């Protein structure tokens with residue numbers, strides 16, 4: 001049997017706690033996507049916010065800046081992330097409540113928040129349909145759902161590079177891509193099953209060039225949990241081969257080109273038909 005949602009959350013969360021100090025530096029380019037998602041939210045009053053897979057708080061801070069949110073609930077299995085989240089959110093005058101939990105087990109009441117946001121976390125959720133339902137149930141009628149996640153085709157060159165290596169890298173380095181990215185049609189199904197009405201859904205696919213060392217640094221920061229249980233010496237050998245192969249696949253200036261694909265979703269819990 002595969003891993004449960006709660007088991008995956010614990011494993012992934014521990015990985016993010018281990019790399020929390022490098023998170024904002026290595027992932028800073030994600031901030032742009034978070035801000036654009038928030039800029040696309042419909043005008044409204046979002047006083048009570050739920051941020052799922054909240055990390056260090058980028059999404060909550062962006063919503064609070066635009067809408068003057070007063071109370072934010074941060075859910076994340078990583079205690080290291082939650083500490084940073086509470087400090088950052090409280091620093092701008094928003095009352096923070098945090099829960100170290102998996103998306104399917106978050107202790108948040110049904111119909112209790114004006115908006116749910118989840119940025120760059122959905123691709124880690126094992127059961128995306130159930131996760132969408134779990135987030136949707138917390139919304140008040142008329143409440144808004146906003147999601148940013150790795151989209152179809154993301155880093156497909158890197159996946160192929162990993163698959164080409166001998167000796168083979170740990171299977172989960174590759175399997176993580178099977179579980180991850182979501183396409184438009186699949187997302188529409190999740191929304192429908194969760195009783196949410198799409199407002200706007202779009203996939204942005206770009207080609208990105210980045211110094212290959214920065215690309216690999218990011219992979220280390222987000223994939224800390226993928227190395228769990230691997231013998232340190234063997235791990236070092238894998239890292240060396242991946243480093244050499246990525247360098248060889250880069251241009252003369254050491255820039256690695258890859259597919260950067262992001263799924264943006266804005267939806268609403270309908271008010272009609274709700275007592």
Ligand SMILES: C[S@@+](CC[C@H](N)C(=O)[O-])C[C@H]1O[C@@H](n2cnc3c(N)ncnc32)[C@H](O)[C@@H]1O
Nearest residue numbers: 009013016053054055078102103119120121124
């Ligand atoms: C790449 S970070 C994104 C953090 C933040 N939302 C941002 O945009 O910077 C992904 C976050 O999702 C959290 N996460 C992973 N699996 C989760 C799950 N099953 N339930 C809730 N959060 C989860 C991780 O611990 C991590 O903090």
